[in-house]
Amino acid sequence: MRIFNTLTKKVEEFIPNNKKEVKMYTCGPTVYHFAHIGNLRAYIFEDILEKTLNYLGYNVKRCMNITDVGHLTSDSDSGEDKMLKGAKREHKSVMDIAKFYTEKFHDDLNTLNIKWPEVVINATDNISEYIKIIEKLLTDGYAYKSGGNIYFDTSRLNDYYKLTNHKIDDMVVGVREGVEEDSFKKNQADFVLWFTKSKFDDQELKWPSPWGLGYPGWHIECSSIAIKYLGEYLDIHCGGVDNIFPHHTNEIAQSEAYLGHKWCNYWVHGEHLNDSTGKMSKSKGEFLTIDLLKEKGYNPLSYRFMCLNASYRKVLVFSYEALDNAENAYLKLKNKILSIEESGKLEEDIYNEYNNKFKECIGDDLNTANAITLIYDLLKSNASGITKLKLIYSFDKVLSLDLLKKDEISNNLDKDILEKIEKRNQAKKDKNYQLADSIRDELLEKGIKLIDSREGTTYEVVNKL
Numbered sequence: 001m002r003i004f005n006t007l008t009k010k011v012e013e014f015i016p017n018n019k020k021e022v023k024m025y026t027c028g029p030t031v032y033h034f035a036h037i038g039n040l041r042a043y044i045f046e047d048i049l050e051k052t053l054n055y056l057g058y059n060v061k062r063c064m065n066i067t068d069v070g071h072l073t074s075d076s077d078s079g080e081d082k083m084l085k086g087a088k089r090e091h092k093s094v095m096d097i098a099k100f101y102t103e104k105f106h107d108d109l110n111t112l113n114i115k116w117p118e119v120v121i122n123a124t125d126n127i128s129e130y131i132k133i134i135e136k137l138l139t140d141g142y143a144y145k146s147g148g149n150i151y152f153d154t155s156r157l158n159d160y161y162k163l164t165n166h167k168i169d170d171m172v173v174g175v176r177e178g179v180e181e182d183s184f185k186k187n188q189a190d191f192v193l194w195f196t197k198s199k200f201d202d203q204e205l206k207w208p209s210p211w212g213l214g215y216p217g218w219h220i221e222c223s224s225i226a227i228k229y230l231g232e233y234l235d236i237h238c239g240g241v242d243n244i245f246p247h248h249t250n251e252i253a254q255s256e257a258y259l260g261h262k263w264c265n266y267w268v269h270g271e272h273l274n275d276s277t278g279k280m281s282k283s284k285g286e287f288l289t290i291d292l293l294k295e296k297g298y299n300p301l302s303y304r305f306m307c308l309n310a311s312y313r314k315v316l317v318f319s320y321e322a323l324d325n326a327e328n329a330y331l332k333l334k335n336k337i338l339s340i341e342e343s344g345k346l347e348e349d350i351y352n353e354y355n356n357k358f359k360e361c362i363g364d365d366l367n368t369a370n371a372i373t374l375i376y377d378l379l380k381s382n383a384s385g386i387t388k389l390k391l392i393y394s395f396d397k398v399l400s401l402d403l404l405k406k407d408e409i410s411n412n413l414d415k416d417i418l419e420k421i422e423k424r425n426q427a428k429k430d431k432n433y434q435l436a437d438s439i440r441d442e443l444l445e446k447g448i449k450l451i452d453s454r455e456g457t458t459y460e461v462v463n464k465l
């Protein structure tokens with residue numbers, strides 16, 4: 001498999017530390033609100049990455065954190081605590097908020113056929129581990145105490161910015177919106193490992209530590225959880241591109257300072273889902289959740305299909321028009337597949353040929369768009385029904401689009417078509433041939449061809465996909 005590595009800024013051949021098991025870590029959600037479909041784009045791409053590795057024969061151990069403490073509104077340690085903000089908004093406790101939105105996040109992943117990682121850890125269940133790492137960083141001179149907080153000293157590293165493309169000044173100005181300079185820091189880029197003093201004394205969750213009652217910084221969570229559950233050598237670390245700086249930059253700094261060696265070989269980042277004004281976020285524009293799309297009548301998997309038709313490394317701009325197009329194409333593809341008869345016998349040479357092509361597509365930096373095009377090619381080919389169905393069953397282990405599942409949505413599509421046929425019959429009876437023809441053309445445009453016979457009108461899904 002070849003994959004783009006943010007660390008080297010190149011597409012590279014993937015070579016795991018241990019062929020038997022790939023260790024993969026993905027930053028989890030901050031559970032203070034619903035995930036928007038932009039967040040979910042990140043988890044779709046990570047799901048594809050995990051399933052691609054499985055398809056190519058690797059065993060994957062994947063771990064993810066759930067951030068239920070310590071993530072401030074700005075990723076660089078300023079602003080209000082996100083969890084506290086959520087709790088205040090809903091007049092509930094932080095614990096209740098965390099529980100509710102973790103369950104909701106789990107449901108969203110299920111709805112989008114995203115596999116729940118093998119190991120999922122709450123940040124609040126790992127406090128002693130953060131303390132252990134911070135103590136060592138202090139002993140080794142990588143951290144210092146100032147104004148009641150413990151900071152990581154970035155000046156101790158020559159390569160602090162190795163994950164980013166930017167110059168130091170760009171990064172500081174570009175990413176840190178609303179920064180209030182923290183006068184207790186020695187260097188502008190230093191970040192908090194442990195807070196005992198914060199502007200928000202009403203912080204609900206605090207733990208005793210050698211430095212007083214307090215709570216961990218956001219970045220230390222991921223490093224500690226990854227090291228504890230996946231060991232000292234990580235193969236892949238993922239997230240959205242907004243995580244590159246400061247979050248992942250800080251993760252590398254503290255993990256490598258603690259371990260004393262290189263920590264993770266491949267850093268893989270997914271680009272954002274944008275709306276018409278820029279990066280989709282929870283605080284601006286329509287708050288687009290998967291539930292909202294369902295309420296509006298969309299099949300959630302049409303959104304997955306839309307994401308898979310774009311490269312995970314390119315910005316994808318959301319619009320309802322784009323989603324409509326994706327839904328049309330997805331349902332047409334599904335109906336075409338569902339109309340394949342289980343006929344003929346398995347043609348092994350064709351099976352292997354297409355299966356190899358599929359592996360090439362997904363192994364080429366997760367080129368899911370080409371993998372989907374391959375399905376269209378397969379449908380047009382002369383392969384037997386059985387060969388086609390077996391291949392699609394296999395490809396869907398990665399794509400997870402329920403391509404062979406006859407569900408409510410396709411039944412609804414049947415219902416829609418039958419209603420249109422009924423309307424057309426009535427129009428013909430009324431001698432309104434213009435309306436009858438326009439219904440026929442409208443369906444044909446969607447790939448549904450009506451067949452009139454003495455027994456009545458039936459339909460078939462035509463090749464025009």
Ligand code: AMP
Pocket residue numbers: 027028029030031038039040041042239240241242243270271272273274279280281
């Ligand atoms: P958060 O819950 O804010 O920590 O974000 C969870 C994940 O969603 C992170 O990996 C982010 O990088 C990612 N993310 C946030 N906004 C977007 C977006 N608009 N498009 C794609 N991924 C995003």
Ligand code: ZN
Pocket residue numbers: 026027028222247
């Ligand atoms: Zn993280």
